[in-house]
Amino acid sequence: xxxxxxxxIWASVPFVPxxxxxxDKMIELADLKGGETVYDIGAGDARMLIRVAKxxxxxxxxxxxxxxxxxxxxxxxxxxxxxxxxLNFGNSLxxxxxxxxxxxMYMITGLMPKFAKKFDKELKHGTKVISHxxxxxxxxxxxxxxxxxMLGINRIYYYEW
Numbered sequence: 027x028x029x030x031x032x033x034x035i036w037a038s039v040p041f042v043p044x045x046x047x048x049x050d051k052m053i054e055l056a057d058l059k060g061g062e063t064v065y066d067i068g069a070g071d072a073r074m075l076i077r078v079a080k081x082x083x084x085x086x087x088x089x090x091x092x093x094x095x096x097x098x099x100x101x102x103x104x105x106x107x108x109x110x111x112x113l114n115f116g117n118s119l120x121x122x123x124x125x126x127x128x129x130x131m132y133m134i135t136g137l138m139p140k141f142a143k144k145f146d147k148e149l150k151h152g153t154k155v156i157s158h159x160x161x162x163x164x165x166x167x168x169x170x171x172x173x174x175x176m177l178g179i180n181r182i183y184y185y186e187w
Contacts, residue, residue, distance in 0.1 A: 041070055041096045044132050044158050048173045048180040049074050052130055052156045053081060055171060055184050060084040062127035067118040067141065068092070072100035074130055075111040087111045090118035124148045132158040139163055149187040157183045 044052070052074070058064065060082040066075045069089025079087045089111065091097040097115045104111050114121065119140055123129060126149060133141060142162045145155065159181060161167060167183040174180075 041093060044070075044074055044180075046077075047175060048158055048182065049077050051171055051173045052158060052182055053078055055156050055169070055182060056128045056130070056154055058082050058085065058128065062086070063088065063125050064128045064130065065089065065121075065123050065126045067121075067123075067129060067131040068133055069100060069113055070096055070132075072103050072109075072111055072113045075113070076103065076107050076109045078130075079109050079111050080107075089113045090116055090121050092117050119144060122148065124150065126150075126153050128154040128156065130156050130158075133160055135160055145187050151187065153187045155185040155187060157185070 056064070058078070061084045063086040064075070064078055066072070066087070066089040069075055069091045072089055075087040075089045079085055087110070089100070091100055091113060094115065097113065100113045104113055129145070129149070131141070138160050139162070142165060145153075161183050162185065165185065167185050169184045171182045172179050173182065
């Protein structure tokens with residue numbers, strides 16, 4: 027636990043898992059059909075990708091995680107769930123997401139402008155981007171949703187690139 031906290035500080039992104047009800051709402055907003063390629067940027071322990079892959083077996087689910095211990099936890103979770111999810115270790119700002127049909131994310135405010143620039147360069151027209159908790163500056167969201175949880179309200183923002 028201590029090493030995960032230290033690694034999260036080093037990577038400038040905390041490991042805060044998205045609550046199950048919020049994950050379900052994000053998946054619902056994505057309106058997936060089953061043959062798409064879905065990325066989770068900052069995938070943490072891969073729980074969101076595993077849930078997407080279970081709900082839509084034809085989905086190609088790919089995630090990126092930069093914190094080594096969290097990435098290992100995700101790899102173990104994928105192994106135990108016998109999931110086809112692919113979880114890569116590395117910086118998602120350097121990942122090629124040009125084949126994405128949908129991007130799921132739970133990032134921090136300071137990284138949202140960087141991801142907006144990345145998405146402007148890489149994402150094809152109409153790619154869905156579902157963001158938990160944080161909005162892109164200078165880009166209007168198309169819709170939003172709220173999920174009431176034990177610790178308050180989780181906001182989700184829906185964009186199309």
